[in-house]
Amino acid sequence: MATMSGRHFLSRLRKLAPSLIAPLLLLACSQSEPPGPPPLSDTALAAVNADPGVPREQLARAVDALFTDEEVGETRALVVMHNGEVVAERYAEGYSADMPLIGWSMGKTVTGLLAGAMVAEGRLDLDQAAPVALWQRAGDPRAAITLRYLLQMRSGLYNEENIEPLYTASEVRMLFLEGREDMAGWAEAQPLRDPPGERFAYSTATTVIIADIIADTLAPDGTPGQRQRAVADFITSRLAEPLGAASLRGEYDRSGTLVGGSWVFATARDWGKVGELLRNGGSVGGVQVVPRRWVEFMRRSSPASPDYGAHLWLNRNAEEANRDAFFGGRISTDIFAMRGHLGQFVHVSPTQGLTVVRLGKSEGSEGRAAEARIADLMALYPLR
Numbered sequence: 524m525a526t527m528s529g530r531h532f533l534s535r536l537r538k539l540a541p542s543l544i545a546p547l548l549l550l551a552c553s554q555s556e557p558p559g560p561p562p563l564s565d566t567a568l569a570a571v572n573a574d575p576g577v578p579r580e581q582l583a584r585a586v587d588a589l590f591t592d593e594e595v596g597e598t599r600a601l602v603v604m605h606n607g608e609v610v611a612e613r614y615a616e617g618y619s620a621d622m623p624l625i626g627w628s629m630g631k632t633v634t635g636l637l638a639g640a641m642v643a644e645g646r647l648d649l650d651q652a653a654p655v656a657l658w659q660r661a662g663d664p665r666a667a668i669t670l671r672y673l674l675q676m677r678s679g680l681y682n683e684e685n686i687e688p689l690y691t692a693s694e695v696r697m698l699f700l701e702g703r704e705d706m707a708g709w710a711e712a713q714p715l716r717d718p719p720g721e722r723f724a725y726s727t728a729t730t731v732i733i734a735d736i737i738a739d740t741l742a743p744d745g746t747p748g749q750r751q752r753a754v755a756d757f758i759t760s761r762l763a764e765p766l767g768a769a770s771l772r773g774e775y776d777r778s779g780t781l782v783g784g785s786w787v788f789a790t791a792r793d794w795g796k797v798g799e800l801l802r803n804g805g806s807v808g809g810v811q812v813v814p815r816r817w818v819e820f821m822r823r824s825s826p827a828s829p830d831y832g833a834h835l836w837l838n839r840n841a842e843e844a845n846r847d848a849f850f851g852g853r854i855s856t857d858i859f860a861m862r863g864h865l866g867q868f869v870h871v872s873p874t875q876g877l878t879v880v881r882l883g884k885s886e887g888s889e890g891r892a893a894e895a896r897i898a899d900l901m902a903l904y905p906l907r
Contacts, residue, residue: 881897
């Protein structure tokens with residue numbers, strides 16, 4: 524009986540084998556192959572053009588990560604431009620393509636471009652004493668400060684940016700406390716801490732001084748209203764209209780000075796057009812809006828800090844200042860960026876034909892995480 528039972532068992536097993544093979548194979552496959560990425564949402568796919576220059580799904584996932592990854596904070600707008608064309612564009616709920624958004628310190632680069640237009644017209648000189656009346660009194664050592672030093676953040680003026688407690692920080696005191704009525708007057712009254720030209724010190728107040736110089740040059744002895752109108756018209760005629768960036772505008776203090784270090788607004792697409800202007804050496808559609816040599820100057824390392832040009836951040840380490848390159852030197856060292864408070868970014872890569880705009884709200888480590896996600900996105904595109 525035992526032998527017959529064994530043969531019966533084997534016979535039954537042979538008959539059942541085909542029905543067992545399929546589930547066993549499925550089980551084996553599920554254990555040997557990791558699950559693939561989750562399917563993309565319709566929103567994620569719709570944000571990317573049919574032919575963005577790289578695999579569409581990969582780019583859609585990279586864009587989606589900037590909106591769904593909690594580590595990056597809040598992304599409100601993202602625009603990716605490749606070879607001058609918008610290939611991806613997405614907005615968070617409550618934001619849209621026609622909504623101007625604050626750039627915070629990205630406004631510094633806009634102010635730097637305005638200064639370049641004035642130098643090109645012969646109204647300002649890079650290496651003469653900066654035309655600040657307060658500094659021209661006999662014996663004042665601040666008379667050695669030039670426009671070049673101001674643009675490269677090496678004026679030597681006392682400045683303590685982004686320190687605690689917050690109300691003691693120079694930019695807060697100027698924007699919101701004792702300097703708010705006449706920001707340039709407050710900034711220009713600061714004493715020297717270092718000899719002009721020697722030390723890099725990132726300073727929002729410095730950009731307001733440049734904006735004041737521009738206003739004084741355009742409207743000498745003008746009223747606050749006249750100063751504001753003159754600068755607003757200059758922004759329109761020299762940048763906004765040639766770029767086709769109608770939303771580009773600034774805000775002004777009560778003295779009529781552009782708050783050029785912080786309060787400049789534009790839509791995400793128009794911020795992208797500023798980045799494209801820089802990528803193309805100052806030209807738009809073959810028309811030179813600012814001189815190519817000026818853009819080259821902005822993109823050239825300051826003698827006091829290799830990761831900063833003239834109101835523009837560069838993708839290089841500043842070891843003495845203990846600052847890493849913003850992509851860790853990843854992708855290409857010719858990448859440069861406009862960077863603003865709370866994670867406002869315009870990254871430009873000439874060798875990839877890329878301009879990437881990200882606007883939102885990211886605090887502390889969130890901003891670094893957002894920039895890492897932007898690096899992942901840009902790394903999808905090959906170097907040319």
